[in-house]
Amino acid sequence: MDWRRFGFIALIIAILFSVMVLIGRVQTSPIVIVTSMMATTIAVATPLTLGALSGIFCERAGVVNIGIEGMMLAAAFFGWLASIYLNHVYKFAPLPSLIGGVVAAVLTGGLFALLHALLSVTFKVDQIIGGTVINILAVGITGFLNRQLFFEEGSIFGGDVPHAPGTLPRIAIPILADFPVVGRIFDQQPITFAAILLVMVTHFVLFYTRWGLRTRAVGEHPRAADTVGISVERVRYMNVVIGGLMAGLGGAYFTLESVSSFEPLMTNGRGFISLAAMIFGNWTPFGAWAAALIFGAAQALQINMQFFREVIPPQLAILQISYVVGLAPYILTMIILTGIVGKTVPPAADGQPYEK
Amino acid sequence: MTDEIVLQAKGITKRFPGVLANDRVDFDLCKGEIHALLGENGAGKTTLMNILYGLYRPDAGEIWVNGRQVTLHSPRDSIRLGIGMVHQHFMLVPVFTVTENIMLGAETLHREMGGMPVTGWQRWWQTIQLDVLDRQGVAKKIAELSHQYGLDVDPDAMVGDLPVGIQQRVEIVKALYRQANILILDEPTAVLTPQEAEELFRIMNQLRERGVSIIFITHKLKEVMAVADRITVMRAGRVVGTVTPQATDEAQLASMMVGRNVILTVEKKPTQAGEEVLRVEGLRIRDARGLEAVRGVSFSIRAGEILGIAGVQGNGQTELVEALTGLRLPHAGRILIAGRELEDLSPRAILEAGTAHIPEDRQRHGLVLPYAVADNLVLCTYYQPPFGVRSVLQPKAIDSYAGRLIQDFDIRTPSAYVAASKLSGGNQQKVVVARELSRPIRLLIANQPTRGLDVGSIEYIHREIVAMRDQGIAVLLVSAELDEIMALADRIAVMYRGQIVAEVDAQSARREQIGLWMAGVHD
Ligand SMILES: Nc1ncnc2c1ncn2[C@@H]1O[C@H](COP(=O)(O)OP(=O)(O)OP(=O)(O)O)[C@@H](O)[C@H]1O
Ligand SMILES: [Mg+2]
Numbered sequence: 001m002d003w004r005r006f007g008f009i010a011l012i013i014a015i016l017f018s019v020m021v022l023i024g025r026v027q028t029s030p031i032v033i034v035t036s037m038m039a040t041t042i043a044v045a046t047p048l049t050l051g052a053l054s055g056i057f058c059e060r061a062g063v064v065n066i067g068i069e070g071m072m073l074a075a076a077f078f079g080w081l082a083s084i085y086l087n088h089v090y091k092f093a094p095l096p097s098l099i100g101g102v103v104a105a106v107l108t109g110g111l112f113a114l115l116h117a118l119l120s121v122t123f124k125v126d127q128i129i130g131g132t133v134i135n136i137l138a139v140g141i142t143g144f145l146n147r148q149l150f151f152e153e154g155s156i157f158g159g160d161v162p163h164a165p166g167t168l169p170r171i172a173i174p175i176l177a178d179f180p181v182v183g184r185i186f187d188q189q190p191i192t193f194a195a196i197l198l199v200m201v202t203h204f205v206l207f208y209t210r211w212g213l214r215t216r217a218v219g220e221h222p223r224a225a226d227t228v229g230i231s232v233e234r235v236r237y238m239n240v241v242i243g244g245l246m247a248g249l250g251g252a253y254f255t256l257e258s259v260s261s262f263e264p265l266m267t268n269g270r271g272f273i274s275l276a277a278m279i280f281g282n283w284t285p286f287g288a289w290a291a292a293l294i295f296g297a298a299q300a301l302q303i304n305m306q307f308f309r310e311v312i313p314p315q316l317a318i319l320q321i322s323y324v325v326g327l328a329p330y331i332l333t334m335i336i337l338t339g340i341v342g343k344t345v346p347p348a349a350d351g352q353p354y355e356k
Numbered sequence: 357m358t359d360e361i362v363l364q365a366k367g368i369t370k371r372f373p374g375v376l377a378n379d380r381v382d383f384d385l386c387k388g389e390i391h392a393l394l395g396e397n398g399a400g401k402t403t404l405m406n407i408l409y410g411l412y413r414p415d416a417g418e419i420w421v422n423g424r425q426v427t428l429h430s431p432r433d434s435i436r437l438g439i440g441m442v443h444q445h446f447m448l449v450p451v452f453t454v455t456e457n458i459m460l461g462a463e464t465l466h467r468e469m470g471g472m473p474v475t476g477w478q479r480w481w482q483t484i485q486l487d488v489l490d491r492q493g494v495a496k497k498i499a500e501l502s503h504q505y506g507l508d509v510d511p512d513a514m515v516g517d518l519p520v521g522i523q524q525r526v527e528i529v530k531a532l533y534r535q536a537n538i539l540i541l542d543e544p545t546a547v548l549t550p551q552e553a554e555e556l557f558r559i560m561n562q563l564r565e566r567g568v569s570i571i572f573i574t575h576k577l578k579e580v581m582a583v584a585d586r587i588t589v590m591r592a593g594r595v596v597g598t599v600t601p602q603a604t605d606e607a608q609l610a611s612m613m614v615g616r617n618v619i620l621t622v623e624k625k626p627t628q629a630g631e632e633v634l635r636v637e638g639l640r641i642r643d644a645r646g647l648e649a650v651r652g653v654s655f656s657i658r659a660g661e662i663l664g665i666a667g668v669q670g671n672g673q674t675e676l677v678e679a680l681t682g683l684r685l686p687h688a689g690r691i692l693i694a695g696r697e698l699e700d701l702s703p704r705a706i707l708e709a710g711t712a713h714i715p716e717d718r719q720r721h722g723l724v725l726p727y728a729v730a731d732n733l734v735l736c737t738y739y740q741p742p743f744g745v746r747s748v749l750q751p752k753a754i755d756s757y758a759g760r761l762i763q764d765f766d767i768r769t770p771s772a773y774v775a776a777s778k779l780s781g782g783n784q785q786k787v788v789v790a791r792e793l794s795r796p797i798r799l800l801i802a803n804q805p806t807r808g809l810d811v812g813s814i815e816y817i818h819r820e821i822v823a824m825r826d827q828g829i830a831v832l833l834v835s836a837e838l839d840e841i842m843a844l845a846d847r848i849a850v851m852y853r854g855q856i857v858a859e860v861d862a863q864s865a866r867r868e869q870i871g872l873w874m875a876g877v878h879d
Contacts, residue, residue, distance in 0.1 A: 210465060213489060217452070
């Protein structure tokens with residue numbers, strides 16, 4: 001990750017924030033708008049960050065994973081389902097139910113990743129096809145179970161969606177969150193905090209530990225790793241599964257942290273955008289996080305815009321159509337992937353099955 | 357050297373689909389000896405070494421290390437037994453530093469350093485640094501090792517930036533770092549300049565004096581005679597015999613290897629040079645880092661003439677050849693083929709103007725490794741009749757053509773339809789040479805055409821190149837092997853620091869003089 005790239009990211013985020021300030025300043029003070037934008041940006045970037053970390057673990061070990069979208073969707077569903085079961089059937093209190101849900105989501109991600117590892121490492125199936133299988137599988141299973149469990153006559157919940165146990169509570173960081181106005185940024189929900197922590201942990205693991213050195217070696221030159229006695233298969237399995245756990249946590253964000261319901265296809269391409277963030281971040285955790293924040297900022301703009309619909313100046317009337325702003329993350333993805341801000345280099349053995 | 361046997365293979369057999377790569381091979385290595393292993397391309401040398409290193413499992417046979425029978429499940433086992441290997445194609449991660457490459461798989465961690473009693477917060481600290489690499493500690497050890505053995509390496513350099521000679525040193529340090537006392541060197545000199553090879557021999561001798569036993573694979577008979585204590589020759593998967601350098605000579609070794617007499621010198625009539633085929637004027641080329649690698653080079657070659665470019669590797673030869681074949685754009689100068697300046701300097705345009713190219717790096721620029729041998733053999737002509745008719749490939753035509761080339765060039769492969777990656781290094785080279793020499797051409801650009809080939813194949817290719825010349829083809833031969841240049845060229849140009857510093861007629865050329873020019877010494 002070079003500084004030019006970080007500079008570009010900072011610039012785009014600054015532009016997105018400025019647009020919001022321009023629109024909203026007649027009603028609200030710029031500092032409040034910026035703070036609110038920042039808080040939202042950090043929160044909505046969470047699944048993208050976790051998805052990108054998931055991709056980093058897989059691809060640094062040489063396994064392409066386009067199934068992150070599906071892993072997140074499945075995790076969102078099963079995490080949510082587990083929380084409802086715990087709450088309604090086993091009569092747990094809301095908070096333990098939610099925590100149980102997060103655990104279930106993480107495990108779901110891991111399980112799907114295990115399938116991906118089995119296909120791509122053991123059976124050496126084309127990794128793009130393996131990922132596609134997972135995406136299709138996730139859409140099918142979640143859609144089917146969602147209908148069967150909640151909307152069919154005679155199903156467990158009797159054709160009625162029960163109340164979910166809510167969302168994970170906010171945690172305010174002592175002292176920092178007590179600052180007036182800007183304190184809001186340090187008052188977030190747990191998965192958001194976890195994602196930021198995991199960015200740092202991943203960076204450390206990848207570049208300062210034995211695990212990371214071996215992972216990167218396997219992703220760059222698996223045969224070289226093999227000749228010094230490292231089991232390429234083992235390293236790939238472990239990293240793909242860890243990546244799956246991360247994607248699972250990202251999935252939990254959708255149904256246990258952001259909102260308290262599940263809708264079919266609710267991940268809405270976030271898994272793919274997180275791959276774009278990973279690429280733009282040159283397969284580094286901090287880079288990917290920064291890139292995820294761009295998309296977060298675009299989404300925050302869309303969200304905050306709703307509050308200021310009436311005051312949008314006529315020159316910016318186009319922004320009144322909400323999908324114009326909604327398109328921003330996708331358009332940004334395409335622009336960024338054209339490589340206008342310099343080329344990024346994937347791990348050399350990325351996507352290649354290892355054969356002795 | 358003592359008679360104590362440290363490593364022994366008994367009746368090793370290994371079969372790949374369609375080939376018996378090792379057939380009941382017996383081989384032994386004594387403590388503190390340099391044991392050379394010779395054999396033609398595809399004889400099974402690399403396979404045997406991979407088995408001794410634990411990368412492949414033999415189908416039959418026993419391996420004994422230090423008097424005990426062992427089973428090697430993976431390189432982990434062989435490393436533990438003190439076996440180290442420098443592979444024919446290096447096993448280094450280019451984007452890692454020297455330190456990282458050396459420590460990989462044998463990492464030293466922070467928690468392993470120092471033996472202080474651990475209490476209270478220290479224990480916590482240790483848990484946190486559970487798996488943390490100790491790069492500095494390793495770098496220090498590397499510095500010690502390099503000092504001890506005279507193997508100069510910079511621990512912080514990025515391996516991808518290092519010249520091959522240094523990369524090889526890194527590989528040797530990597531083995532020593534694991535306390536290897538048995539060292540396998542698979543064709544270590546194939547990619548080295550003569551100076552670098554000399555340096556390697558000095559290191560090998562030093563290691564031997566410290567009790568390290570070395571298996572040394574090479575195709576260069578001179579080297580074998582100079583450094584080996586014993587020599588084992590393999591042919592078609594079997595051991596032909598073991599001799600000492602005192603009891604043999606190069607000619608005998610050559611005939612043991614290929615099973616017939618080999619003529620080690622090339623016979624050549626005086627040149628009948630015709631009209632000019634290639635003309636290069638004031639060519640300037642930048643290398644990958646943007647530095648000027650070729651600084652104003654001009655020369656011309658006529659039909660029926662071989663121009664040899666001598667020079668230590670890295671003096672602009674690579675860039676020059678890349679520019680002449682369309683792989684790199686020069687930023688100044690002109691290239692004329694048969695008197696016409698090419699508008700379009702794309703590889704295809706140059707190829708269709710009648711140019712053949714034997715690239716320096718067969719795996720990167722010469723072959724599509726996952727493709728079948730047959731497909732690689734028509735890589736330049738697949739779209740033209742008879743191989744491609746109206747955009748449809750003609751498998752029959754390709755098959756019979758491939759069959760003929762495999763026969764003519766003696767490419768050892770189970771069939772024309774195995775992936776090129778499965779061939780032995782030398783046979784991969786033969787595929788490239790066969791493809792390039794078998795189409796109608798008027799200019800041949802050959803960069804290290806015999807790298808990694810056995811003497812029999814070198815003899816054949818040298819004769820082929822001379823035959824091409826006699827048919828009126830212009831040949832540009834680039835080689836770091838001065839012997840090769842002296843044997844084949846009609847005129848010799850010496851490249852130094854991106855310029856041609858001298859050009860002489862081959863007949864009047866003196867070896868020592870050319871050596872001096874190559875080193876940048878001018879009268
Ligand atoms: N992984 C593999 N799969 C299939 N066949 C193989 C494989 N490795 C080697 N072979 C075959 O085994 C034979 C011996 O190959 P090997 O690489 O041991 O030869 P070599 O003596 O090292 O030759 P060279 O001097 O050209 O390097 C060859 O015919 C080769 O095609
Ligand atoms: Mg070999």
